[in-house]
Amino acid sequence: MTEATRTADGTAGPPVDVAAEGARIAANISRVVQGKPEVVRLALVVLLAEGHLLIEDVPGVGKTTLAKALAASIDASVRRIQFTPDLLPSDVTGVAIYDQETREFEFKPGAIFANVVVADEINRASPKTQSALLECMEERQVTVDGVSYELARPFLVMATQNPIEMEGTYPLPEAQRDRFTARVSMGYPDRDAELAMLDERAVTDPLTTLPAVADAATVRELVTAVSRLHVSEAVRRYVVLLVEASRRSSELRLGASPRAGLQLLRAARAAAALTGRDHVLPDDVQAMAVPVLAHRLLLSPEATLGRTTAEQVVTGLLATVPVPRR
């Protein structure tokens, strides 16, 4: 633990300098994922909020690169699962094999046993396999033949997904999308970033030379520090108001779940810690609302016809729900 730090606006920061550590990791990732500071920051927020990240975009925009860069930046175990239609649930969770010599079943851990799991193209696997992964994400443990195996901490699943319009996919059902703390779209890089990328990648893949700037223990400390951040009653009330408003919205068929509220607050906490504050502001909640809430909401048929997106609905909620004070 370090001394309490001072932030730019004069308020006291948390004991562990989450902001400095976060900035180091983000800078490191940005060496590979150029021109996307917001996406990088969101990935960090999800990591510190002990959540999981769904990266959704067309192929080739760097989804896997982001996941790999994050994994490489924290010196932790990384596993990558390429989801295919023939992938079995046991490939993910692991399997108990009978050992002839010891005459016992021996557990062979699956790809999920790592700090950072990159689930590539999750929508290409069968629903059965998808749900096996999602159960592990939620429970943070694997149960095979009645025996439970704890997963590592920190544990972060970064699933990438092609937009559902693509052929040969099994889109994630709504209930399972709710398990992801946040969804982010990579988007195309801007012209300069793309140009720089073309220059660098001509010679080597920067991923291979990316150094680790933090280890699992540091990340665990950061997570603990984030969970201790002060959240006032007013901010909690604000989260509840937002979630409630989404349930009342006429543009939505399905509003945000209580879990959505919980994860919104966690994400806001992490975001606040990353800016170096020792308390959460409604501004943090607002900043996290779109990535945390949008992918969980189901639009009403009218809204869909009107080409309204869930992001727009969330932004509308933010513009109408009054911010409580004290």
Next chain:
Amino acid sequence: MTRADRRTAGAAAGATLLGSCALVPVFTTRAWLPPVLAVVLVVWGGGLLLRHGGPAGWDRVTRERPVPERVRAVATALVPGAQVLLLLCLLTTLWAPDGAWAGVLPTGESLDGLRGVLADGTVELREQATPALPLTGLLALTTLLVGLVAVVVDNVAVAGRQAAAAGLGLLALYCVPISTITGEIGLVPLAAPAAGFGLLLWADQRRWLATRDRAAARAVRSRGGGAAVRSGALALLLAVVVGALVPTLPEGVIGPGVGTGPGVGSTGRALDPVAALQGQLTRPEPAELMRLRTDVPDPGHLRAVALDQYDAENGWTLGNLDGEDSVADPGAAALDPLPAAQESRQVRARIVARGHDDRFLPLPYAPQWVGLSDPENWRVDPATTTVFGRDTTTAARTWEVIAEQPQPSPALLQTAPSLQPDDPVQARWTSLPPLDPSVTDLVAGLVEGTQTPYQRVRRVHDFLGDRGQGFVYSLATAPGTSGDDLVDFLQLRRGYCEQYAGAMAVMVRAAGVPARVVLGYTPGRVLSDGSRLITTDDAHAWVEVYFGGLGWVPFDPTPIDPDRAVELAWAPRVGAPDTPADAAGAPAPAPPPQAAPLPRPDREGAGGALPTPRAAPASSSRSLVVGGTVALAAVALLAAPAAVRISRRRRRTAEGTAGALWDELTATAQDLRLPLDAAWTPRQAAARLASAAGAAPDPLLASGAADAVRRLGLAEEHASYGPAGPPTDPERTAALRAALRTASRGLRRAAPRRARLRATLWPDSLVAGVDERLAAGARRLAGALRRPPRAA
């Protein structure tokens, strides 16, 4: 009911009592005090009982379940209703116990009685000038007014927790003397209601501070001194400036009265009968007023009204008439009973009004019975035997009179002793303001060596009627130079009946004998059918003097035409009969042309007594007063939002917390109509306001204000969402206050002038709040009224 509530209720009752001290100069006696005290106690006690007993009863019935908000609201609304019922019971007990259950609980019959008493009160309100006699109806009205004020003050202060607004109720009491009394009001009526208001504010502050922690309370208390001094200075400044600007009435402009000197006519008293007489001298023909038929050839004077008050400024004026009894009242055996020792003869008269149209009924001396078609509308003032119509006049009426005319012999009068100084008649009818030394010297010289009151009266009478002294009868009076009408008359010795009668009454009083001026008519001339015709020429004024054991006896010092003169055996005229100095060729002196022959001692404009429809100057001056009041009220109303806004700003600044200061900043922004959204976080709002303040014309102020706004936003953010920090640091509070000042200045300077003006006079932050509260109230009401949804 909390202790603070009880204290506020006590303060409200005390404030109402102190406020009712404003009534001291309104009445002649303190008879109003007991009922007012009773009504304040009843309202106070009733409020305490209901507010304390209600919750206790609820706890007992529901076994201490919490009171639902709706029940609480209904109970709060019921308290004033119950207090008004108690007030009604008290009024019934005091003024209309007949027909009431147990003399307390009103019934239909007792309510009718009470209504009658209050209706009488409203009429008396118009009849009585201040200080008014404590007549039954007036007392009932006063009790009702104070009771209602007590209910309002009590509920606004206790239930509404708005002590300052409750002070407006006291203002209603203040208005009574302010609007009715022309002279000085006195210190107690001025200071006592103010003290009552102070008491209310004190209780309110105690309540307010009790909800704060000690440190904040001390801070407010220590800072309150400066604010109080500033408010006081501002109020004083306003009083001086506004007081100087508001048009006021010069004293005596609308003062009525019969002048006592020749200069009266020139002083411009439009309502003064003397001035009216002089103005109407060109009237070519006298107008017929009455026909009189009597059973005696010499019926004597017809008296209409007695003027009992004298002051140098207004001359002789009419005091308040006690109209409690009507001429029909069976209780009054005789209207004007004569003392047994008095020698008299009976006179029967029948009078028919032709052009006469007046509130005062002309009657021969001394009326014992009056026959009228509507006797209940004709009231008697027993002290002056003035019979006057309540909401009616003599127009086209006929009335019959049985009178006992006093016919004392000089020998009998000679036996009348001087009254004791403590005799009520002596005290009331000899009171005089300090007179000019020349008058007192003259009187002292005249009465020197006399033994009896009659001798003194005769000396004065004979002096004024003596042509040898240079007294002449003349309607053309010249203005004097002394400034005192009486002195002028006694020097110039020209005048007519009003001057003579007025001067004699003053001089007789100065000689220590009770006297008053009477207005009425000489009996006119006999027509061929034996009846008498009384015209405007017969209007006259004379004097009545009181003799112990004999009652009031008329004296007429005016040297009028012997045809008109009434011969009084006890006061024979001196020397040869006189004729008016200006009578040759000139029309006979005539009262005003309208059928209002008598000088009207009307003080309506000054105090509300005896209204006269033709009193145009009085009504114009009243409209001036009303206009001024309305204008002042309008100004006060316009300034009210600004005043409330300033008080809020002070309260928030005094509180000094980040939240209060931020509230003040956003309120300022709202006043300036800068867009602010409830869905904005303090940081976003601060950013918008900072950019708005950054547009101030002075770059230094702009950047400072923008910084200050951000600082306030951060402080609010931390106070609202941050972990609880150490107790507020005075330095930081001071810095934040300074930031608020800078930020507000920047925001205001950045706004256009019109927006600034509107923000000051019509602050949106207040008005919008009122709107929202009204809307919330309406929603609550609608929610309460909405029926439960019907089952499907």
